[in-house]
Amino acid sequence: xxxxxxxxxxxxxxxxxxxxxxxxxxxxxxxxxxxxxxxxxxxxxxxxxxxxxxxxxxxxxxxxxxxxxxxxxxxxxxxxxxxxxxxxxxxxxxxxxxxxxxxxxxxxxxxxxxxxxxxxxxxxxxxxxxxxxxxxxxxxxxxxxxxxxxxxxxxxxxxxxxxxxxxxxxxxxxxxxxxxxxxxxxxxxxxxxxxxxxxxxxxxxxxxxxxxxxxxxxxxxxxxxxxxxxxxxxxxxxxxxxxxxxxxxxxxxxxxxxxxxxxxxxxxxxxxxxxxxxxxxxxxxxxxxxxxxxxxxxxxxxxxxxxxxxxxxxxxxxxxxxxxxxxxxxxxxxxxxxxxxxxxxxxxxxxxxxxxxxxxxxxxxxxxxxxxx
Amino acid sequence: xxxxxxxxxxxxxxxxxxxxxxxxxxxxxxxxxxxxxxxxxxxxxxxxxxxxxxxxxxxxxxxxxxxxxxxxxxxxxxxxxxxxxxxxxxxxxxxxxxxxxxxxxxxxxxxxxxxxxxxxxxxxxxxxxxxxxxxxxxxxxxxxxxxxxxxxxxxxxxxxxxxxxxxxxxxxxxxxxxxxxxxxxxxxxxxxxx
Numbered sequence: 362x363x364x365x366x367x368x369x370x371x372x373x374x375x376x377x378x379x380x381x382x383x384x385x386x387x388x389x390x391x392x393x394x395x396x397x398x399x400x401x402x403x404x405x406x407x408x409x410x411x412x413x414x415x416x417x418x419x420x421x422x423x424x425x426x427x428x429x430x431x432x433x434x435x436x437x438x439x440x441x442x443x444x445x446x447x448x449x450x451x452x453x454x455x456x457x458x459x460x461x462x463x464x465x466x467x468x469x470x471x472x473x474x475x476x477x478x479x480x481x482x483x484x485x486x487x488x489x490x491x492x493x494x495x496x497x498x499x500x501x502x503x504x505x506x507x508x509x510x511x512x513x514x515x516x517x518x519x520x521x522x523x524x525x526x527x528x529x530x531x532x533x534x535x536x537x538x539x540x541x542x543x544x545x546x547x548x549x550x551x552x553x554x555x556x557x558x559x560x561x562x563x564x565x566x567x568x569x570x571x572x573x574x575x576x577x578x579x580x581x582x583x584x585x586x587x588x589x590x591x592x593x594x595x596x597x598x599x600x601x602x603x604x605x606x607x608x609x610x611x612x613x614x615x616x617x618x619x620x621x622x623x624x625x626x627x628x629x630x631x632x633x634x635x636x637x638x639x640x641x642x643x644x645x646x647x648x649x650x651x652x653x654x655x656x657x658x659x660x661x662x663x664x665x666x667x668x669x670x671x672x673x674x675x676x677x678x679x680x681x682x683x684x685x686x687x688x689x690x691x692x693x694x695x696x697x698x699x700x701x702x703x704x705x706x707x708x709x710x711x712x713x714x715x716x717x718x719x720x721x722x723x724x725x726x727x728x729x730x731x732x733x734x
Numbered sequence: 735x736x737x738x739x740x741x742x743x744x745x746x747x748x749x750x751x752x753x754x755x756x757x758x759x760x761x762x763x764x765x766x767x768x769x770x771x772x773x774x775x776x777x778x779x780x781x782x783x784x785x786x787x788x789x790x791x792x793x794x795x796x797x798x799x800x801x802x803x804x805x806x807x808x809x810x811x812x813x814x815x816x817x818x819x820x821x822x823x824x825x826x827x828x829x830x831x832x833x834x835x836x837x838x839x840x841x842x843x844x845x846x847x848x849x850x851x852x853x854x855x856x857x858x859x860x861x862x863x864x865x866x867x868x869x870x871x872x873x874x875x876x877x878x879x880x881x882x883x884x885x886x887x888x889x890x891x892x893x894x895x896x897x898x899x900x901x902x903x904x905x906x907x908x909x910x911x912x913x914x915x916x917x918x919x920x921x922x923x924x925x926x927x928x
Contacts, residue, residue: 365910
């Protein structure tokens with residue numbers, strides 16, 4: 362029996378719409394033909410799952426309607442806290458910022474408050490994080506790009522259902538550290554831009570859902586995990602991550618997404634410590650722009666020695682990177698939590714003594730755009 | 735921790751639960767009115783936002799709904815206690831995942847054990863998500879057509895008119911063709927997962 366006809370039969374069977382005679386034949390066939398019976402069972406299961414799906418969807422719909430209705434009426438309030446509860450709420454919310462602010466005891470201009478808050482609070486306003494906030498124009502450009510993509514698909518006559526593309530509010534960079542479990546390192550301040558949805562995009566513009574698994578505002582490191590089922594596993598890491606500090610004067614190169622494609626940059630380690638002698642960071646002399654937040658910093662051997670985090674706002678070419686050793690600290694912390702205990706860096710450093718162009722070719726597939734809203 | 739395992743005889747709760755099982759809007763509204771604020775306060779006091787609270791409450795409502803349509807289920811505590819316990823558990827888990835610690839876990843409501851219910855819910859959610867991915871993948875018109883039938887529960891003749899099929903039978907044939915495709919993708923996704 363053809364699949365479509367069988368579906369029709371199974372659905373009528375489930376809805377008890379079969380005539381007695383039909384039901385008799387149907388049951389007979391199931392009894393006498395194991396393969397047929399198996400197909401029927403599979404379809405029954407599938408239709409039941411689909412019905413459950415439909416039921417939950419419609420319930421979700423009603424729940425949202427109810428919520429909207431009641432908030433309009435004022436019966437439930439989205440801004441309900443008064444008195445003590447409100448104080449506790451605000452205190453919990455801003456505890457970290459308040460603590461940090463108190464410890465540095467420096468009052469900064471409030472015009473930069475949002476940037477500072479999103480940048481963990483312990484930096485003054487003359488250094489800036491390198492997340493690129495996308496303007497409306499970029500979003501329009503993305504729309505255009507999407508349309509061109511659609512057109513291309515149509516001409517190639519592919520009937521592939523397209524995932525809805527995310528219109529991101531920002532762009533930053535991240536890189537893979539564990540290809541078995543798809544863990545990606547980026548900056549903690551980047552995740553502040555994506556309270557709702559986090560997306561990883563590769564150089565080809567393919568987007569994958571991700572979620573945050575580790576955030577450390579102090580070192581400004583975060584680890585996210587690609588959770589999208591469509592993401593295809595990529596080969597073992599071609600680079601390792603350096604445990605000790607990079608040397609003063611060591612040549613480095615960076616890869617990141619200050620624009621909608623991967624961009625290469627060169628430089629050198631210009632100081633062992635970061636802004637105000639912060640030992641978590643080191644200082645690079647290179648050019649980095651908004652969107653470079655989370656970019657990997659490689660040395661000549663193709664080892665990762667740091668992660669770009671911010672730059673001096675009023676001096677050209679002074680860039681701060683988190684020392685790579687902090688990635689190991691992050692992994693160590695993450696392993697303490699059961700769900701993330703599987704994280705493992707299994708690198709095959711194969712980039713020693715290879716020329717720069719080959720190095721870039723090998724590592725660029727491991728560097729991603731981080732987007733979200 | 736208090737475990738409320740005395741059978742709940744509250745008639746109103748029983749009626750509300752039946753209403754929820756039937757997706758009756760009035761019942762759902764009453765449950766919302768009576769419990770939303772409580773869950774929101776819990777979430778806000780534990781480093782969440784109002785959006786978090788709305789999400790958590792919805793998830794808890796779905797867990798309660800799944801229970802309500804299970805004929806073996808007897809609510810052993812008040813709806814309020816159950817919703818609070820489920821919401822609290824979901825939220826604490828979420829906090830843990832985000833490496834944030836709850837600062838204020840002392841409860842002002844009774845709490846019952848809901849871990850088993852949540853595990854069950856999580857399993858159901860896997861299927862739900864696979865179905866959602868599969869539906870997104872088949873694209874239109876299949877997606878809209880199947881949604882009209884299985885979610886909005888529209889009649890075949892209504893669907894035929896909306897989607898410009900000449901009659902209900904044609905729409906039906908199209909629906910079954912879509913089902914065959916959806917089923918293929920669904921099981922492929924299922925295998926991918928394992």
